[in-house]
């Protein structure tokens with residue numbers, strides 16, 4: 001039998017996961033906090049952070065290190081690439097087939113390559129609209 005605290009923790013984690021899977025914005029911890037607080041007004045930032053770390057460890061969400069300063073989280077765990085706007089820092093998924101570039105390299109370098117990460121940056125449609133051409 002679960003204790004009351006365990007039940008609450010499980011429920012909190014489920015809500016955090018739910019909310020993260022609903023958004024496509026790749027939110028930071030603070031942004032997840034703002035979203036989840038609408039459903040759990042008494043939750044703390046520390047609890048959000050701990051749960052996100054745990055969900056990432058379990059492979060249910062992805063931790064993204066895109067802009068170096070702030071950790072972002074992604075509810076979409078399928079392999080996909082991201083593009084970051086250099087003006088407003090928003091992060092979106094990008095549909096580009098990653099080329100197979102590492103099969104031969106793996107022989108030359110002696111490394112067993114396990115994966116690669118391609119990040120794109122540019123200007124998002126909103127920022128482009130605001131800019132005079």
Ligand SMILES: [Zn+2]
Pocket residue numbers: 085086087088089090123124125126127128
């Ligand atoms: Zn932008």
Ligand SMILES: [Zn+2]
Pocket residue numbers: 026074076080081082092093
């Ligand atoms: Zn993504």
